[in-house]
Amino acid sequence: MKSASQFQLKQSNSFNVASITPFIYQPASYSDLHELAGVVNQPFYILGEGSNTLFVEDEAPVIIRPDFKGIDIEETGEAYLVRVGAAENWHQLVTFCIEQGIYGLENLALIPGSVGAAPIQNIGAYGVEFADYCHEVEWFEFNSQSVKKLSRAECKFGYRDSIFKRELYNQGLIISVSFMFPKAWQAKLSYHGLDSLPEKVSAMEVMEQVIAIRESKLPDPDVLPNAGSFFKNPVIAEDQYQILKQKYPDMPFYPQDNKSVKLAAGWLIEHAGLKGFCRNGAGVHDKQALVLVNKLAASGKDISALAKYVQTRVLEKFGIELLPEVRIIAAKGEVELEGVEQ
Numbered sequence: 001m002k003s004a005s006q007f008q009l010k011q012s013n014s015f016n017v018a019s020i021t022p023f024i025y026q027p028a029s030y031s032d033l034h035e036l037a038g039v040v041n042q043p044f045y046i047l048g049e050g051s052n053t054l055f056v057e058d059e060a061p062v063i064i065r066p067d068f069k070g071i072d073i074e075e076t077g078e079a080y081l082v083r084v085g086a087a088e089n090w091h092q093l094v095t096f097c098i099e100q101g102i103y104g105l106e107n108l109a110l111i112p113g114s115v116g117a118a119p120i121q122n123i124g125a126y127g128v129e130f131a132d133y134c135h136e137v138e139w140f141e142f143n144s145q146s147v148k149k150l151s152r153a154e155c156k157f158g159y160r161d162s163i164f165k166r167e168l169y170n171q172g173l174i175i176s177v178s179f180m181f182p183k184a185w186q187a188k189l190s191y192h193g194l195d196s197l198p199e200k201v202s203a204m205e206v207m208e209q210v211i212a213i214r215e216s217k218l219p220d221p222d223v224l225p226n227a228g229s230f231f232k233n234p235v236i237a238e239d240q241y242q243i244l245k246q247k248y249p250d251m252p253f254y255p256q257d258n259k260s261v262k263l264a265a266g267w268l269i270e271h272a273g274l275k276g277f278c279r280n281g282a283g284v285h286d287k288q289a290l291v292l293v294n295k296l297a298a299s300g301k302d303i304s305a306l307a308k309y310v311q312t313r314v315l316e317k318f319g320i321e322l323l324p325e326v327r328i329i330a331a332k333g334e335v336e337l338e339g340v341e342q
Contacts, residue, residue, distance in 0.1 A: 001025060001026065001027050001028070001029075001032040001035050002025075002026040002028070002067070003023060003024060003025045003026065004023070004024050005022060005023050006020055006021075006022065007020065007021050007023070007024040007063070008020055009021060009047075009050070009055060009060055009063070012047065012049075012050045012065075013050035013051075013053050013054070013055060013227075014049075014050055014051045014053075014112065014221040014225060014226060014227050014228075015053075015054055015055075015225050015226065015227055015294050015300070015303060016221075016225035016294055017054070017055050017225075017294065017298070017299060017300040017303070018055075018058070018299075019055035019057065019058060019059065019060040019300065019329075020058065020059055020060065021059075021060040021061065021062060021063045022059070022062060023039075023062050023063070024062075024063040024064075024065060025039055025062070025063070025064050025065070026064075026065045026066070026067045027064070027066055027067065027068075027173075028066075028067040028068060028069075028087075030140075030147065030175075033140045033145075033147075033173075033175075034145055036064065036142065037142070037145065039062060039064065040064075040142045040170075042061075042062055043061035043062065043331070043332050043333040044061050044062040044063070044064055044170070044333065045060065045061050045062070045063055045064070045329050045333055045334065046063075046064045046065075046066070046170075046173050047063050047064070047065045048065070048066075048086075048087075048113055048114035048116055048117040049089070049112065049113050049114045049117070051112035051113040051117075051221070051227055051228065052112075052113060052117065052121065052227055052228070052325065052326055052327055053227070053326065053327050053329055054227065054300050054303055054304060054326050054327070054328050054329065055300045055329050055330075056299075056300035056301050056303075056304050056328055056329065056330050056335075057300065057301075057330045057331045059331040060329060060331060061329070061330075061331060061332065061333050064173060065087075066086045066087055066116055066173055066174065066175070067087045068085035068086045068087050068116070068175050068176060069085040069087050069088060070083075070084070070085045070088075070176075071083070071084050071085070071088065071093070071096065073100065073102070078182060078183055078184070079180055079181055079182045079183055080102045080179075080180075080181045080183070081135060081178060081179070081180055081181075082097065082102065082178065082179045082181065083176055083177070083178045083179075084115045084176060084177050084178075084179070085115070085116075085175075085176050086114060086115055086116025086173075086174045086175055086176055086177065087114055087115075087116065088114065088115045089113075089114060089115070090108070090111055090112070090113050090114060090115055090117075090118055090123075091109060091110050091111065091112070093105070093115055094106065094108060094109045094110075094207065095109070095207070097181070098203050098204055098207055102181050103181065103185040103203040104128075104132070104133050104179075104181045104182075104185065104203075105128075105133065105179075106187075106203045106204075106206040106207035106210065107125055107126040107127060107128035107188055107191075107194070107206065107210055108123065108124070108125055108126075108128055108130070108210075109207045109210045109211050109214075110210065110211050110214045110215070111123055111125060111228070112221065112228060115177055116173075116174040116175075116176075116177065118130045118177065119134065119137050119155060119157075119162055119164060119174060119177060120162055120164040120165060120174070121160050121161075121162070121165075121325070122157045122158065122159070122160055122161060122162050123160075124159075124160070125210070126188070126191040126193070126194055126210055127188045127189075127190045127191045127194075128188055129157070130157070131152060131155070131157035133179045133180060133181055134152045134155065134157070134177065134178075134179060134180075135151075135152065135178040135179055135180040136149050136150060136151050136152065136177075136178045137149070137150045137155055137174055137176075137177055137178075138174070138175040138176040138177070138178070139168070139172050139173070139174055139175065140172050140173055140174075140175055141171060141172040142171060142172050142173075143171065143172075147175065148172075150163070159232070159235065159262075160232050160325055170333075185203065187199075187201050187203065187206050188206075189201070189206070193209070193213045194206065194209060194210070194213075197209060216287075217287055217288045218285075218287075218288055218291060219285060219287075219291065219293060224285075224293050224294075224295070225293065225294035226285070226291050226292060226293045226294065227292075227326045228291060229265070229266075229290045229291065229325050230290060230291060230292040230307060230310075230324060230325060230326050231265045231269075231290060231307075231310075231311075231322040231323065231324055231325055232265065232322070232323050232324070232325045233254075233262050233263060233264055233265045234262070234263050234265060234268075234320050234321070234322060234323070235256060235260050235261070235262045235263075236260060236261055236263060236320060237260055237261075238259050238260065238261055240319075241253060241261040241263070244318065248271070251263065251264075251267065252264045252267050263320070264290075265290050265314075265322055266288055266289045266290035266291075267289075268314050268317075268318055268320060268322070269284060269289035269290060269310055269313075269314060269322075270289040271317070272310075272313045272314050272316075272317045272318070273313070274289060274310055274313060275289040277306075278295060279302075279305075279306055279309070280298055280302040280305070280306070281294065281295055281296035281297055281298030281299075281302055282294060282295065282298040282302045282303040282305070282306040283295045283306070284306070284310065292306060292307060292310075304328060304337060307324060307326075307337055308337060310322065311337070324337050
């Protein structure tokens with residue numbers, strides 16, 4: 001198994017913050033996985049492409065970076081079954097599928113990160129979630145040293161949530177993901193920006209529109225380091241929403257199936273007066289307030305301090321607590337934003 005010691009992670013996270021791990025391990029085969037038995041008895045973090053990670057200390061825990069590659073396609077009369085290695089790039093998978101005439105992921109184009117990270121967050125955008133097409137997840141369990149396959153139902157997907165963030169947290173790693181794409185496809189155009197497209201639009205045209213929207217709002221991490229949306233869109237009770245609506249009638253809202261209401265975290269941050277705000281080299285993006293950026297070689301602690309400040313301001317103004325979507329990593333492993341020393 002490939003490994004290295006005293007490995008610098010600055011080029012391995014999209015915030016471009018410096019942090020050193022004592023060891024990094026990159027399993028790429030089933031036999032490699034069994035070598036991890038002695039690794040996971042200490043603080044560790046499973047890292048994909050680092051597009052949803054903020055290192056907040058000079059030292060990181062031991063890093064495990066799965067390196068399983070490959071895409072296999074099986075076709076039935078009604079659907080395509082696509083199995084993808086965890087280390088494949090998500091956006092490249094989206095474009096590959098569309099080029100093969102396999103549709104469904106086009107609304108999720110240009111989301112950064114690896115395929116193996118997608119189930120953990122249950123990534124989503126423009127009315128589509130990873131869970132919509134997940135067939136099963138291949139999982140290596142550290143304790144039993146065995147490979148298991150979890151069905152979509154067993155993954156317990158929720159909004160930016162899954163069993164991998166709860167019962168199975170740090171209990172294993174994802175090897176591959178299998179998708180089921182029905183051949184009977186219909187474009188999902190309900191979200192603003194896509195609702196102007198014609199009803200008979202192609203999947204390629206939907207993907208191109210999604211890419212155009214995202215590029216117009218979100219900074220390129222290679223130019224301005226960031227991790228995309230830093231906070232989750234909050235989901236609140238209907239009665240709390242009705243109170244806020246009286247005061248802020250223009251507040252965007254998205255009714256949920258359970259009679260709760262999802263709000264736009266970017267709108268809340270912007271209307272808390274923080275759009276474009278900058279401190280200690282870390283900033284709130286001036287086009288999309290949901291994105292925090294590393295403008296001037298800020299440290300992970302600088303960015304986490306800014307995130308905490310945004311949380312505080314939004315809570316004071318709207319009575320709503322924003323929860324980070326980005327994972328906060330200290331030397332001892334993953335920590336809550338509240339637990340980061342400022």
